[in-house]
Each structure stands twice: as structure tokens, then as C-alpha cells.
Amino acid sequence: MKNKFFVFMLALTIGLTLSACSPQLATETLPPATATIPLLTQQSVSFPLSEPGPYFVGRQTHILVDESRMDRAIKLTIWYPTLEQTAGGLIITDTDSEPDLSGAPYPLILTDHDSGSYLFQSHLASHGFVMAIVDPPGFSNSMPWNNYVVDLPLDFLYVLDMLTSNPPEGLGDVLDTTRVGVGGYSSGGLFSLALGGARINPEYFLSQCAQAPSLDFPPEFIGIEYFCKLSERWDEFSSQVGDKISTVSEGLWQATTDDRILAIMPMAPDSAWLYGVEGLAAINIPSLIIAGTDDELISYELSPCYIYEHLVNSERILISFIDKQHMMVGTPENKSRINHFAVAFFGYYLQGQEEYADYFSEDFVSQFDDLYWGVYPNE
Numbered sequence: 001m002k003n004k005f006f007v008f009m010l011a012l013t014i015g016l017t018l019s020a021c022s023p024q025l026a027t028e029t030l031p032p033a034t035a036t037i038p039l040l041t042q043q044s045v046s047f048p049l050s051e052p053g054p055y056f057v058g059r060q061t062h063i064l065v066d067e068s069r070m071d072r073a074i075k076l077t078i079w080y081p082t083l084e085q086t087a088g089g090l091i092i093t094d095t096d097s098e099p100d101l102s103g104a105p106y107p108l109i110l111t112d113h114d115s116g117s118y119l120f121q122s123h124l125a126s127h128g129f130v131m132a133i134v135d136p137p138g139f140s141n142s143m144p145w146n147n148y149v150v151d152l153p154l155d156f157l158y159v160l161d162m163l164t165s166n167p168p169e170g171l172g173d174v175l176d177t178t179r180v181g182v183g184g185y186s187s188g189g190l191f192s193l194a195l196g197g198a199r200i201n202p203e204y205f206l207s208q209c210a211q212a213p214s215l216d217f218p219p220e221f222i223g224i225e226y227f228c229k230l231s232e233r234w235d236e237f238s239s240q241v242g243d244k245i246s247t248v249s250e251g252l253w254q255a256t257t258d259d260r261i262l263a264i265m266p267m268a269p270d271s272a273w274l275y276g277v278e279g280l281a282a283i284n285i286p287s288l289i290i291a292g293t294d295d296e297l298i299s300y301e302l303s304p305c306y307i308y309e310h311l312v313n314s315e316r317i318l319i320s321f322i323d324k325q326h327m328m329v330g331t332p333e334n335k336s337r338i339n340h341f342a343v344a345f346f347g348y349y350l351q352g353q354e355e356y357a358d359y360f361s362e363d364f365v366s367q368f369d370d371l372y373w374g375v376y377p378n379e
Contacts, residue, residue, distance in 0.1 A: 058097030189269025204276030
């Protein structure tokens with residue numbers, strides 16, 4: 001079985017850029033970081049929102065402890081707009097940066113550790129968002145599907161509740177938790193769909209896994225073990241999740257979502273089998289899917305395309321990166337393009353930046369030979 005986390009970290013190593021309880025907060029001291037503005041290139045001009053935005057950025061790190069779930073400790077990194085600070089002539093950002101309230105409160109973007117730390121980084125904060133990176137205990141992308149397919153969306157919802165009811169000191173006036181987006185790559189795409197309202201379809205999932213050994217998959221497909229290990233202990237899993245989630249209505253489990261979540265951006269999502277047609281139809285908010293047409297780990301056709309084609313919401317978008325594989329996020333060009341689309345999409349739906357609609361439209365995408373609007377007709 002392919003180990004997605006190993007491949008991801010290897011790419012970085014070789015130089016590719018790729019709720020009712022009050023939280024217990026423990027601030028981690030972080031080293032100052034120098035803010036740099038990259039030189040304009042033809043690529044960045046073509047994707048203008050890939051350039052840093054008008055805000056300086058700051059970062060805080062906390063630990064939230066969910067006492068209702070066996071004192072589950074969740075690491076939380078928050079990027080937010082700040083006022084300019086200088087030291088020795090250098091612009092710096094650190095945990096002591098004073099928030100910039102000129103445009104506050106700012107919409108909140110929730111994301112997973114890998115997507116936030118290696119893909120988005122501080123980019124969304126520089127464009128007037130607060131980004132919260134949720135890093136639960138014991139999770140890595142190398143795991144086959146297990147309880148985390150429910151546990152992690154619940155972690156996101158706990159973080160959202162805590163940021164609403166008891167925000168970290170100094171950030172109370174910065175956060176707008178009534179305008180929330182969720183975005184993530186690979187497993188982060190699964191969390192985005194779950195938080196967007198997708199509902200687990202146990203009958204579909206178990207039937208797919210039962211017939212999987214007889215199906216013909218691409219040679220580099222991540223593997224049936226990754227997707228179907230959970231089917232071998234489904235009854236145990238259901239009982240651990242609890243009746244609040246696993247109670248079936250209309251053949252589906254209950255959603256792990258919240259009305260404050262207004263838009264989602266699942267990228268290379270790997271969860272089509274978990275939700276099926278009926279489970280995906282439960283998503284009724286704007287959705288932007290990013291996917292590589294040559295994704296060898298999850299299969300472009302079997303997951304991202306299937307998900308896109310079975311979202312019933314009219315405000316659904318698929319931007320296909322032609323001939324790109326799963327680790328396309330390891331290149332600076334693709335990373336900057338994805339950040340452009342994230343700013344445009346969330347800016348339109350969460351900030352009310354109506355002009356941003358042009359930057360993720362079919363006309364915009366069609367300008368580029370290596371991008372495709374919708375399902376790419378692989379030949």
C-alpha cells in the first residue's frame with residue numbers, strides 16, 4: 001500500500017515546496033519569522049491572488065483539551081492579520097504580534113495540519129482571513145481509514161465552538177466564526193466534505209469494499225487496505241462513534257457539520273466510497289474541488305470526479321490540473337495556483353468580494369492549457 005504521508009514528507013525533504021467545556025490554553029513560543037515579498041513573475045501576474053495580500057501576519061499556537069472526549073488534546077495554530085512590527089529593520093511576525101483590526105472581524109478558515117503547514121501557510125491570513133490549523137493527537141496520512149473519519153471532523157467542530165465561546169486572548173475581536181470555510185488536501189479533502197455536510201453511507205461503503213478485490217484499479221492506486229480496513233471492524237467502529245452519529249436515517253449516518261460553515265474546498269479528496277451518491281447529496285453549500293487528472297494514489301475518476309458529479313448543489317466547481325499527480329502540491333507553481341483559487345473562492349463566498357468570482361470562473365480557468373474546468377475528458 002502506498003503511504004501518502006511518507007510520499008508527502010519525502011517530497012518536502014528533497015526540496016519540493018510543496019464543546020461545552022472551556023479550553024485549556026498553553027501558548028507555545030515560536031521563533032520570529034521574516035516576512036518576504038516574492039518578485040513578480042508572469043506566473044504570479046496570471047494568478048494575481050497567489051501574491052501575498054495587504055496584511056502582515058501573526059501566529060499563535062495553543063492546546064485545546066476536549067474534556068467531553070477523554071481529555072482529547074488538540075493542537076491549534078492560528079494565523080491572523082497583524083499590524084506591522086519591525087526589529088533591526090526587518091519585518092517580523094511572531095506570537096506577540098498585535099492584531100490588525102482595520103478589517104476585523106475576519107472570516108475563519110479551518111484546515112488540517114498538512115494543508116495548513118505546507119500548502120496554505122500564512123497566505124490566507126495575508127488576504128484578510130483567520131486560518132486555524134487543527135492538529136489532533138496521533139493522526140497521520142499513513143493511516144488506513146479508521147475512527148478518524150469521524151473523530152477529526154468532531155475535532156474541527158470543537159475548535160469552532162471554542163473559538164466562538166472562548167477565543168484566545170487578543171483574538172476575540174479578530175475572529176468572525178459566523179463566516180467559516182473549510183479546505184484541505186487528500187485526507188483534508190475528506191474532512192472538508194464531512195464538515196460540509198456529507199453523510200456516511202454504510203451500505204454503499206460496505207458493498208464497495210466487498211466487491212473491491214474483483215475490481216481493476218490503476219497500478220499505483222493507494223490500495224484497498226487503505227480504504228477498506230474500516231469495513232472489517234464496522235460494528236465496533238459504529239459502537240465507538242455512538243448513536244448521536246451512527247443512528248441511520250434514510251440509510252445515512254448523521255452529518256458532522258455546522259450552520260456556520262458556508263463554503264468548502266476539498267482538494268484531491270479520497271472519500272467517495274465513504275459517502276456514495278446519497279451521502280454527497282447532503283452537501284448544500286458552495287464547493288470547490290481541486291484535483292490532478294493523473295492522481296495515481298486515489299484515482300481522479302473514482303474519487304474527485306465521482307464526488308463532483310454527485311454534488312447536487314449548483315454552486316459546485318471542479319478545477320482539474322491536467323497530467324498532475326497526487327503530489328502536485330510539491331511544486332511552487334501548483335501551490336501558488338491553489339492559493340490563488342483559495343483566496344478567490346473563499347473571498348467571494350465569505351468576504352463578499354464579488355470581483356473575485358472572475359478569478360475562479362470557467363473563462364479564467366480556460367486561459368491555461370494545463371487546467372480544465374470540470375471533468376477532464378481523459379483519452
